[in-house]
Amino acid sequence: MSYFSETNSEQVVNGRMSPEADPRMREVMSCLVRHLHAFARECHLRPEEWEAGIDFLTRTGQICSPERQEFILLSDVLGLSMLVDAINNRRPEGATENTVFGPFHVEGAPLRRMGERITLDGKGESCLFRGRVLDCGGNPIEGACVDVWSDNADGYYDVQQPDIQPKWNNRGRFITGADGRYAFVGIKPVSYPIPDDGPVGQLLSRIGRHPWRPAHMHYLVTAPGYQKLITHTFVDGDEYLESDAVFGVKNTLIADYEKLSGQPTEWRSDFDFILVEN
Numbered sequence: 001m002s003y004f005s006e007t008n009s010e011q012v013v014n015g016r017m018s019p020e021a022d023p024r025m026r027e028v029m030s031c032l033v034r035h036l037h038a039f040a041r042e043c044h045l046r047p048e049e050w051e052a053g054i055d056f057l058t059r060t061g062q063i064c065s066p067e068r069q070e071f072i073l074l075s076d077v078l079g080l081s082m083l084v085d086a087i088n089n090r091r092p093e094g095a096t097e098n099t100v101f102g103p104f105h106v107e108g109a110p111l112r113r114m115g116e117r118i119t120l121d122g123k124g125e126s127c128l129f130r131g132r133v134l135d136c137g138g139n140p141i142e143g144a145c146v147d148v149w150s151d152n153a154d155g156y157y158d159v160q161q162p163d164i165q166p167k168w169n170n171r172g173r174f175i176t177g178a179d180g181r182y183a184f185v186g187i188k189p190v191s192y193p194i195p196d197d198g199p200v201g202q203l204l205s206r207i208g209r210h211p212w213r214p215a216h217m218h219y220l221v222t223a224p225g226y227q228k229l230i231t232h233t234f235v236d237g238d239e240y241l242e243s244d245a246v247f248g249v250k251n252t253l254i255a256d257y258e259k260l261s262g263q264p265t266e267w268r269s270d271f272d273f274i275l276v277e278n
């Protein structure tokens with residue numbers, strides 16, 4: 001046994017773990033300690049910087065509530081959420097890609113009739129969203145649940161403005177029939193900043209990053225026997241596509257929006273979702 005020193009720090013700390021600890025816990029914790037010590041060593045972390053880091057994490061925890069999860073937001077802006085998602089959702093070519101879930105999904109959105117409107121506040125440019133849920137062979141999937149949510153025309157989700165927006169504004173669930181088709185009327189989404197009035201917003205501003213997300217529609221598509229798909233479709237041409245604050249954009253998720261005239265809706269966006277079998 002040797003005492004802790006600058007050069008053996010990692011071995012000493014990891015050597016304290018019990019051989020009886022859960023093997024996966026040992027693997028993850030020893031890797032974390034290894035990288036944490038390497039980080040401090042590599043940038044020669046100063047005491048006041050270490051303190052600032054502790055203070056930042058403390059404030060990040062203090063602002064968390066049932067309505068606000070600042071640690072997930074931190075993981076999102078550091079690209080960690082997207083990396084964990086990428087590592088765990090490697091899909092075959094052609095299958096629809098996942099992207100970040102985000103904090104604004106609400107369980108149990110109203111089940112709506114196919115084609116029904118999800119926008120309840122009368123704001124925004126109306127848009128018909130439609131497409132099919134297919135398997136990797138191009139066959140329609142019957143009974144898939146297409147759960148959708150977006151911000152309103154002012155850039156806020158209903159849950160961010162419970163006293164202003166109608167409950168379930170821009171949300172709904174749709175169940176596909178034998179043709180695998182889904183359709184609903186929402187609004188052409190608008191870009192919006194992630195919540196930036198807390199420690200994560202301060203961090204972004206300190207490192208010269210903006211908090212904006214490019215306009216997108218969220219989808220959670222589930223069907224028995226298939227992998228869960230958590231994704232968005234992005235609005236082609238949005239100014240923030242290449243600088244999304246949470247790194248959620250993928251080429252394959254950028255959708256066309258066609259301007260319509262003489263139709264009940266002002267825009268139409270077609271997008272098929274391709275699911276992978278379990």
Ligand code: BEZ
Nearest residue numbers: 076101102103104194246
């Ligand atoms: C969202 O798209 O709703 C979102 C994702 C990550 C952080 C904040 C918001």
Ligand code: FE
Nearest residue numbers: 102104216218
């Ligand atoms: Fe969003």
